Amino acid sequence: MIWLGAAAVAVVLLYLLRPPARRFAVPSTLLWQRLLERTRKRRRWLRWLLSLLLSLLFVLLLVATLFRLEPRFGAVADPVILIDNTGSMGTRLAADPEMTRLDRARSLARTLLDQSSGAITVADLAGTFGPTTFQSLDEAARAIDRIQWRPGLDARLPNLFLRSTEQEQRAVYLLTDRPASWAGPDERTAAATRRSVPLGANWTLVDLSEDAHNIGFITLSSTHSQPGTLGAPAPSAFIELLNGGNQTQTTRLVVDVLTPDQLTRGAPQPARLLERDLEIAPRATWTGALDLSRAYALVEQRSPGQRVVLRASIEPGNADQQPADDVAWLVLDAGPLTIDGSRRTEVRRWPRWLTRVLETSGRLRVNTRATPGAVRILPNAPQGSDESDPAPCLALAYDGEPQEIAVDDVTLRLPGQPPVALPWTAVALRSAADAATIDPSSAWLRAQPSTAEAASIALVSAPDSESGREPGCVQWHFDPTVAHLETRPEFPALVESILLSVGARSTATTASGPERWIGDRWSSTSPDDPNPGANLMRDAEGLRATAPLGAPITLVATGAFTGQTDPPVIPRITPEEVARRAGSPWPRRSLLLVALAALLLFEAGTRFAGWTE
């Protein structure tokens, strides 16, 4: 306002200080008088026209204000709004934990509605709603509000039943937190693979993913003896923390020992075994061993004979508020372990949507490298120990020799259906067991987006010099946090083969400096392979035997695709851009006042100051 006032003063001063008109003698002013009269006539007409236009503008704004009419400049006609409401969309926002990504998607969809006109088609990706076309914006908004979160990864593009002309003409907005899963590969990858996606050029992906911290436990296990050490066995815990993000994370690791009473009743102060600040480089793993002798001593001292719970937590943990990897539990039997002692392990990284599945334990099968049958699923432990967290836990029991136990995979078998690998994160990756679950007929490998980072990492193609593969192949390096490779039935014919690799990196060099591959195993599979991934499993076993303890094993999938050229570049926009496109709400009252002021000023100027006389 100050600048506006100063500019106005400057204009007035310049007007007042303008040089006086020069006098010029003419034989007669007769023609000049006529010229002025003619000009006045024209100006009178202009004044009448301007006055009419200003009055009309004022009346229009008045009507718009009274009837609350909103202008729709540049409205998108007949848009299609697809909302991803699958599992990861239930993630709470880091900036606003009260809201989930789905809440934000709904909000953005309503913003898109404000920029739209005509018929609006709404659908979700879980297949529970739509596609339904609405003629009214209000009805479409209500439909968007009715879309509910559906757990699971089963996101599918709905058949929009569009006519061929509409498929290219109607703008389609896809609101998802997994844009990498839909938008196709980057240009380089697309050029190398000549791969395409069925999304048209009229699609717009609204990226709802967040740059989450993505740091969490990947291992918390106990052992009775340090590997490779001699002498009397000492109880110890093995801890692995992974930073799956792109930035260095600083976190505080706290390990407490709690009794069951403390767990259930919230007893005052747990016994703290460890409290340490850690700085973990991007995509690096921190490993550590903790002597549990003191824990057992505490248990013996405070509640002899009881079982205790070892709780490891980090702060801050995952920002995505998923069923978290930021707390890990380990139930320890009271007293020193004996050779034939029984232990029970609880792992709290189970999605909520498995609640009903776990009610029927017979459908679960756990494969371990332990003695067959030694590890079993406890039938009566579907719930976690922490009653405040209703997330179900998988309870596994082990009866056998004391040894390091790793769960290779957990497969859900449903009657009449092929086995489904559960989205099991760390354990599955340690053994690359998920490779066995990859459907070779898929053309698209999708990472479970526990965070946006994982999804994006999954689509980064490796340099050709590193891959050393023939042209036309592409590699994706999967972050260890990527737990699940999912097929996309939309591309059944595009894949020739998938080459899976398991590699291990030296943990010593992950924090800084180039990665050093200490092992590499490759296994190829094809759509016709009846047992895909079997070779890979074997290779993974061999690699694991040679890799140092705790070294992350990276799964590399290489796919060769054929048939498609000139993949469309799907535009991707951020929620902020959607909001910016919508602009600020139309300031009806301000415009009304401005129009009124302009009208009054113009009328006063023409009538009293003689602007047009």
Next chain:
Amino acid sequence: MTDSSAASTRGRSGDSSPSANRDRLFGPDFFRRLQRLKLASRRLVAGTQKGEHRSRKRGSGIEFADYRPYVEGDGLRFVDWGAYLRFDKLLVRQFEEDGDLPVYLLLDCSESMAGKGPEGSMRKFDFSRRVLAAIAYLSLENLDRVILAGFAEGVVHRCPALRGTNQIHRVLQFLAALDTRLSTNLETSLRDFFGQPRRPGLVVVVSDFLHEQGASPIHKLAGLKHDVLVVRVLDHQNRAPRLPRRTRVVDVETGDELLLEEQPDRAQVYADLVAEHADEIRTLCRRNSWAFIDADSDAHFDDLILALMRSGHLRR
């Protein structure tokens, strides 16, 4: 009202001396051009008799016009005795009287006519005086009677009627002594000049007509049975003035001022107005079967005269 001698004492145009003014205006070049006009006029009017203008007036001419009954006092030599023998009535022969044509030359002597043109260009007043001198010369050559007058708010300069070629020097002397003064009132001037009985003749009005009344007062000549030739004289400054964007124009006659704000199409609008001004006068003249000439003071006067002769405006 002033006579020519009085006018000569107030000469303000150019040099103060009337003789010097006359030399400047009507020098050898002027007479050379005048001789050329004379030859041209002879070619153009070949076959006509000098000074013989048919007249409705009956007089002592040799052309028979009509008979009329004899009245007492008529000369017996005009009685047609043959007709008397045939009709037994005394009829007197009437003859057309050979008369000279009065040529009234009226020059606008207002201040607007003294406008200074661009360097080297002839002022409107000088141009107008040369045009009138040429017309007067041709008229005197034709044995017509030439009456000269200068007008502004009224008739401010008069010259007695002149006849005969040898009177051209008086014409030139009169014109050289004219000056410009005050504003124009054409209506008053015409009433002043034609207030006394004037024989019908040729009236030549030379002016820029850049005053409030314009050329409309000339309309009053319509009832006087004159042939009228209206000559509008404008110079370059009148037709396409170059003014600053924002200027205050001052009327040299009235002193009125007008503020002209910046206007992109000012020149075009002004040019349209100049054309419309000419159209107004042209329409008035056409309505009365008069002649109108729009002259540019930058042109040569003899070209204008030749154009008038070719168009027949200077022939009777």
